[in-house]
Amino acid sequence: MSDYIVRATAANTQIRAFAASTTELVEEARKRHQTSPVATAALGRLLTAGVMMGSMMKNDSDVLTLQIQCGGEIGGMTVTADSHGDVKGYVNNPDVMLPPKNGKLDVGGALGPGFLNVIKDMGLKEPYSGQTMLQTGEIAEDLTYYFATSEQVPSSVGLGVLMEKDNTVRCAGGFIVQVMPFVDDEVLDKLEANIQKIQSVTAMLDNGHTPEEMLNQVLEGLDVEITDTLPAKFNCNCSKDRIEKAIISIGKKEIQAMIDDDKPIEVKCHFCNTAYKFEVEELKKLLKKATR
Known part of the structure; x- marks a missing residue:
């Protein structure tokens, strides 16, 4: 199945949510840049976040850039996305190799300390720009922190990339769930309880969960309403x-x-x-x- 993004609301529009399957676009990036497994996981997470955040923008010409400047061996990453589900990106050092940490690819170790920059070019005189310090370097937590501090939108971000033994991409995807300012306490409590008990994104993807099924787990009991879907792909407009x-x-x-x-x-x-x-x-x- 080709990659796509799902946009949804829940709890009578008190929550907005996005989920994406990105296996093909992450594998496309891996092939183009010949990335090592840990670089593939890092770039794949940022591409997945980028394509979902791009789909949050309103206008055809809007462009989102996610840039990580960091002190780790990966040397930094840049991802650019538009509002149509197109995304592209690269890592500064695609060959970075690190031993696993707790049996998993050590994305946080590859990034080390640094900053996340979010730049939104919406056709205004100046693009919107927000910067936060990396919290863990695992990217999902860093974006959760960015949304809370820079945009004052309490959010939960889940991102995952699972590799095959031959270092190709087995599955990739993620979700972003955001609560509106008028959210009821009981809705917030239910959402927090759900997030505590869900499987990791990689486990859900590996079990064959679609973006819709991921959202149904994260938003269980909160009346999910899928508003639309759009294709997602790695696409560069160079010529x-x-x-x-x-x-x-x-x-x-x-x-x-x-x-x-x-x-x-x-x-x-x-x-x-x-x-x-x-x-x-x-x-x-x-x-x-x-x-x-």
Whole structure:
């Protein structure tokens, strides 16, 4: 089954919720970036969070960026998503290897201390930007903390990526549940009790739970109403034309230096690892377009 996001409300709109299956898009990212298992788990969690948070935005042109700057061996991660279920991302060090911790991939150890930046470009003069310190480096807890402190929205975030023995992605997905300011105490108590007793996201996914079934467990007894679903996919909007513009923007001096080397150059997109090759003759054409 292809990846998708479910949006829902519960307890008569006192709760809004999102859940996603992201196995295919996380595997696509793993293949493109050749990530190690711990890097796949870290990037997969951030991609899953990004695609759900992107679906919270209202306008077609809105763009969300999640950026982790950290001191661990992974060196940082960046994920960008839109409101249509498209997401892309990369890790700074895709080869990071760490021993397991308590039998699990040590994502927190790979990240170490650092910051989570959330940037929302909604077409206003300035993008909205929020920053919080990483709490555990496990990403779900870090986002829960971000929602509570930066957006003042009490939330519960669950994210999971499970690997096969051959280091491909077995399953990936997650949920975000948020309570509205007017939530009743008994609804909050029920939600907290549910979250205490649910299985981990990876266990639910491994048991074949769909996003709808995950939400039904998290929101059991709270009258879940699915409002809509949308496809989710790893999708990068890079193109040779965009790369050309980037080369032109670096200026005549730099382009001339490339031409003087008398060799073709290769430019790779950070987000999807697609390589674009430019022959010397092409560089000469770009030099004529450069204005500085």
